[in-house]
Amino acid sequence: MSTDRPPLPPFTQQTAIQKVRAAEDGWNTCDPGQVSLAYTQDSVWRNRAEFIHGRSAIVAFLTRKWNQELEYRLIKELWAFTEDRIAVRFAYEYHDDSANWFRAYGNENWEFEANGLMRVRYASINDLPITADKRLFRWDRNAPRPADHPGLTELRL
Template sequence: MENIKLLLPPFTMEIALEKVQIAEDIWNTKDLKKICLSFTPKTEWRYGTEFINGREEVKQFLKHKWATELDYKLKIELWGFRNNRMAVRIEYEWHNQNEEWYRSYGNELWEFDDNGLLQKRFVSFNDLRINETDRILK
């Protein structure tokens, strides 16, 4: 695993906070290789109404997402953890090809395997149209 720090369960507060910060940092690079290496090969996601299975589907999903959600900037906040699971609050801003800005809010539930890789991810979110001047994540 190249340049990915594994923080293994069961999580402590210190490990959980560090794992969330590393996830936020990696996601904000939009580096598909690094992002996908943080998941198990057979990772399972529910992202809104979409079901995504395995690293290759994740890669295709993210390519499409970032082709439509431009200048994506993400903030993740830990809300709770236990053993190999975490609950986080997400907030991110992006714009579409028409320069219409959005702030997306949501909650995610994460489950990690024994090697510290994300094996299950459940995401619920809402998109709010904002003015560019109302952006808070830059």
């Protein structure tokens, strides 16, 4: 079985956009096992102030995350790219177990192996409390964002 995860570096603007959308679609499944397959076995992350090493730690982190961040919906947008690196900005909405809603804003820096698996992910994220009526991400849960749903730029986020 091939371990390639297209699109592969070196990235063009078009393939970088495809890679970002594939990551968004994957994360919107809220399936830690599926999402972890986009990363190398020894992938290194910094997520907020947490340092994560390896695919099994990624699965544990994402399981914990999506058990706490309910009704999770994410939009990512390409910011910049080079041959094997991509920078994105993103926003996601979720509520906690007390029905308090949040919109999280952040930036990620990614670095890829030649086979298209991500080996490094650095994420900086800030949470903004919102009321349920201020939600903007309202597509079906655990599903990709519909093609006609506005992105971050269109939503002015």
